[in-house]
Amino acid sequence: MEINSGDTAWVMMSAALVLFMTPGLAIFYAGMVRVKSVLNMIMMSFAAMGVVSILWVMYGYSLTFGPDTGAGVIGGLSEVGLSGVPGTTVGTVGHQIPTLAFVMFEMTFAIITVALLSGAIADRAKFRAWLVFIVIWATLVYFSIARWAFDFEDGSGGWMGDRLGALHFAGGTAVEITSGASALALALVLGPRLGWRREAMRPHNLPLVLLGAGMLWFGWFGFNAGSALSAGSTAAVALINTQVCTASAALSWVAVERWRDGHATTLGVASGAVVGAVAVTPACAFLTPIGAIALGLVAGAVCAVAVGWKYRLGYDDSLDVVGVHGVGGVIGMLSIGILATTSVNAAGKDGLLAGGGLSLLGRQVVAVLATAAFAFTMTLLLAWLVNRTMGFRAEPEDEMRGLDVAQHAESAYEFGATTGIGMLSGTHPGRE
Numbered sequence: 001m002e003i004n005s006g007d008t009a010w011v012m013m014s015a016a017l018v019l020f021m022t023p024g025l026a027i028f029y030a031g032m033v034r035v036k037s038v039l040n041m042i043m044m045s046f047a048a049m050g051v052v053s054i055l056w057v058m059y060g061y062s063l064t065f066g067p068d069t070g071a072g073v074i075g076g077l078s079e080v081g082l083s084g085v086p087g088t089t090v091g092t093v094g095h096q097i098p099t100l101a102f103v104m105f106e107m108t109f110a111i112i113t114v115a116l117l118s119g120a121i122a123d124r125a126k127f128r129a130w131l132v133f134i135v136i137w138a139t140l141v142y143f144s145i146a147r148w149a150f151d152f153e154d155g156s157g158g159w160m161g162d163r164l165g166a167l168h169f170a171g172g173t174a175v176e177i178t179s180g181a182s183a184l185a186l187a188l189v190l191g192p193r194l195g196w197r198r199e200a201m202r203p204h205n206l207p208l209v210l211l212g213a214g215m216l217w218f219g220w221f222g223f224n225a226g227s228a229l230s231a232g233s234t235a236a237v238a239l240i241n242t243q244v245c246t247a248s249a250a251l252s253w254v255a256v257e258r259w260r261d262g263h264a265t266t267l268g269v270a271s272g273a274v275v276g277a278v279a280v281t282p283a284c285a286f287l288t289p290i291g292a293i294a295l296g297l298v299a300g301a302v303c304a305v306a307v308g309w310k311y312r313l314g315y316d317d318s319l320d321v322v323g324v325h326g327v328g329g330v331i332g333m334l335s336i337g338i339l340a341t342t343s344v345n346a347a348g349k350d351g352l353l354a355g356g357g358l359s360l361l362g363r364q365v366v367a368v369l370a371t372a373a374f375a376f377t378m379t380l381l382l383a384w385l386v387n388r389t390m391g392f393r394a395e396p397e398d399e400m401r402g403l404d405v406a407q408h409a410e411s412a413y414e415f416g417a418t419t420g421i422g423m424l425s426g427t428h429p430g431r432e
Contacts (some may be wrong), residue, residue, distance in 0.1 A: 119132075245276045
């Protein structure tokens with residue numbers, strides 16, 4: 001069948017945009033940690049890019065999108081190493097794209113989902129343990145849940161869509177709720193940072209946080225609109241909804257800060273923007289722009305409060321993956337059951353406010369609970385096994401002096417008078 005060059009170009013560009021989000025996340029996280037762990041946070045994201053890319057080609061794509069083994073739960077191994085994939089196409093008649101473009105696009109989703117987890121255990125994880133963990137986590141958790149949520153290369157779907165009837169567009173369950181629930185499990189296994197609650201652990205570089213948030217905002221257009229897999233009306237709806245929901249959530253978060261604390265912060269506007277993008281991800285193709293604005297207002301306000309739950313409940317989610325991605329993803333999934341309308345997307349369903357009753361909302365709840373329960377339970381087990389066998393938590397002395405020096409023999413900033421000379425002469429911390 002003839003390949004649609006316009007759709008192919010859009011998907012390939014979207015893949016590049018989503019991949020760009022992981023360095024953006026690295027910068028976002030790096031600015032939020034203390035100065036002694038900046039490089040470690042960046043390394044954790046770049047490690048995800050390296051490891052998951054290889055896993056995806058070797059067997060991840062086959063397990064997630066390959067021919068079904070039954071019940072829409074997991075794929076087989078017939079496409080290990082992308083065997084038989086080159087030269088084939090995916091998509092509906094008139095909108096076929098090369099399967100390899102689809103492989104690359106979906107790879108970037110797997111990468112950023114793994115990278116998101118690092119925010120929950122910032123400042124205290126051994127780097128080699130992280131590498132081992134992400135191999136087994138991606139294999140046993142992400143590839144499974146993505147199989148449940150996304151449509152396969154033959155056009156059929158996982159059990160969430162085909163059997164349950166829940167709506168889900170981009171990554172609300174497989175990326176956001178999965179990362180949020182898994183982040184909670186990781187935080188519980190590794191325990192709180194040394195000095196948590198007693199010491200100030202403020203972001204060391206807010207301009208970096210804002211730069212990272214801007215990179216994420218930009219890349220999210222590929223994340224959501226690219227999921228249409230064609231440059232058409234569905235992509236256009238997802239595009240505008242991503243923008244307005246992200247914008248309204250940013251404003252909503254800082255409004256809560258202003259009312260609660262007396263001031264609006266740059267950290268708040270960056271966090272609110274990410275929350276809005278998170279919340280609209282599963283809903284972007286099913287809501288009107290007004291509905292997306294309403295979703296952003298609710299998500300920004302709720303998540304601004306939710307990030308403080310960790311202090312009440314006693315878990316140290318360092319960079320608020322639970323409160324931002326977990327809670328934001330849940331709000332986005334549930335909003336579909338309330339705000340979705342077939343006037344925007346005939347392939348969807350009507351939610352409660354569009355006259356569809358409570359049926360769709362009930363299906364969304366089941367999808368949320370199944371995703372969160374599986375991700376939390378499996379991550380708790382896998383993290384515990386890694387911690388018991390090789391030690392996941394960094395040694396106290398390494399944590400105190402900082403993981404940049406302890407794990408990587410480097411530091412992000414050199415404040416000595418000879419820094420410029422050293423850089424010009426080609427020396428590098430840890431390689432002298």
